Amino acid sequence: MTTVPRVFEPACDYPAELEAWWLAEAARRMEVPDAGLALERLEPIVSELSDSFTTDRNAGFGAYSRSPFAWLAYSLFYFPQTFMRLRWIAQEAGLRIAPAADRPRDTPLRVLDLGAGTGAAAAAWLTAWSRPPDLAVDLTAVDASEGALALLKDLIHDNRALFGPVDLTLHCADLRSETRRLPGEWDVVLISYALNEAFREATDHELRSWWRLLADRLAPGGVLLVCEPLVTSGIPVMVKLREWALEPGTDLHVLAPCLHQYACPMADGTTGWCHDVRHWRVSNAVQGLNRRLFRSVHDLKYSFLALTRQPVPGEDDAGYARLVAPVSTMNGRWSFVGCASDGCLRTFEVLHRGFDRQGRDAVESLERGDVVRFKSPVLLGDGLTYRAGL
Numbered sequence: 001m002t003t004v005p006r007v008f009e010p011a012c013d014y015p016a017e018l019e020a021w022w023l024a025e026a027a028r029r030m031e032v033p034d035a036g037l038a039l040e041r042l043e044p045i046v047s048e049l050s051d052s053f054t055t056d057r058n059a060g061f062g063a064y065s066r067s068p069f070a071w072l073a074y075s076l077f078y079f080p081q082t083f084m085r086l087r088w089i090a091q092e093a094g095l096r097i098a099p100a101a102d103r104p105r106d107t108p109l110r111v112l113d114l115g116a117g118t119g120a121a122a123a124a125w126l127t128a129w130s131r132p133p134d135l136a137v138d139l140t141a142v143d144a145s146e147g148a149l150a151l152l153k154d155l156i157h158d159n160r161a162l163f164g165p166v167d168l169t170l171h172c173a174d175l176r177s178e179t180r181r182l183p184g185e186w187d188v189v190l191i192s193y194a195l196n197e198a199f200r201e202a203t204d205h206e207l208r209s210w211w212r213l214l215a216d217r218l219a220p221g222g223v224l225l226v227c228e229p230l231v232t233s234g235i236p237v238m239v240k241l242r243e244w245a246l247e248p249g250t251d252l253h254v255l256a257p258c259l260h261q262y263a264c265p266m267a268d269g270t271t272g273w274c275h276d277v278r279h280w281r282v283s284n285a286v287q288g289l290n291r292r293l294f295r296s297v298h299d300l301k302y303s304f305l306a307l308t309r310q311p312v313p314g315e316d317d318a319g320y321a322r323l324v325a326p327v328s329t330m331n332g333r334w335s336f337v338g339c340a341s342d343g344c345l346r347t348f349e350v351l352h353r354g355f356d357r358q359g360r361d362a363v364e365s366l367e368r369g370d371v372v373r374f375k376s377p378v379l380l381g382d383g384l385t386y387r388a389g390l
């Protein structure tokens, strides 16, 4: 038995052409002869950015660094990580729903990236979602930083082969007010690591009003992807956004991470907060910049929410579950904690017996965030654990 029991198997490395583009752009803008030298000079700026993200995430990007090259440092170190996070999310959401798949070819898909920075979320979406080659995309990027948007513009323009035809509109503005001002509806809305900054001083009431306004702007069949850093204290914003999204009258449905529309069984945090942890092949530039920084870059940890206007068919299957804790192994059995499609949190136990080496490696490579179908779960005598197969 050598099957990998993942239900979704997104596979992609950070694209080499993006890394090469950012390296060349850094050397060009910094007026240094080669990318190696650019990386060397960007290292202290990455270190400064990294400190401000870790110790004072709420400071807002304007306060992260005084260097004119801060966005280049961001784009060589953080952009690949955002890209990979959004790539996983977009790919999973895209497997469950294809936004506007049946739209007429002469009607472009309207994509909005809020707090876009240099465009990592949009870049991930554009490469993850396979659209018919003749379907154009109107991408609107909103950010408070003019410098970031200028880089985003060049990125999209210079990488047409990767992104396909994209009609780009930039708004250097506050995303909170711009959401109301922008006309029309959106087929795809992306928000990555921006809410915690934009709403850092906002009350729940303000965030909720803005969230409802945004929800109203999602086109029928549209998809809204939000990704945020994990918080170490307090209720993560994602728990609130999910609750508000499912309030009567909002007309949103959860595509992921949940496999159900019931109340979140982890909402009080007593069993930890729901988040994914994904391993990725760390890009060369990130490895180089991290040589003396020693940040933990191999595992991407994030919380996210993928919502849609379209009702999502549920399964109500006690064994169909998203892993919400790392796989542990002890005494010839694996233990998994899964949030199942019937809305319950369960511990599943699977015996090693019957798995060859390859099969065991496959099971042990499962990550927090993988969706697994446990076969024939049976409640054990402890009343808590389900014995199941894979």
Ligand SMILES: C[S@@+](CC[C@H](N)C(=O)[O-])C[C@H]1O[C@@H](n2cnc3c(N)ncnc32)[C@H](O)[C@@H]1O
Residues within 6 Å of the ligand: 060, 061, 062, 078, 079, 082, 114, 115, 116, 117, 118, 119, 120, 121, 142, 143, 144, 145, 148, 173, 174, 175, 176, 191, 192, 193, 194, 197, 198, 199
């Ligand atoms: C950590 S960066 C994330 C950038 C990008 N979305 C990504 O994931 O790589 C946060 C971004 O939000 C933008 N931002 C923060 N508050 C904002 C606001 N009120 N209006 C518009 N942009 C804002 C910052 O300028 C910055 O580009």
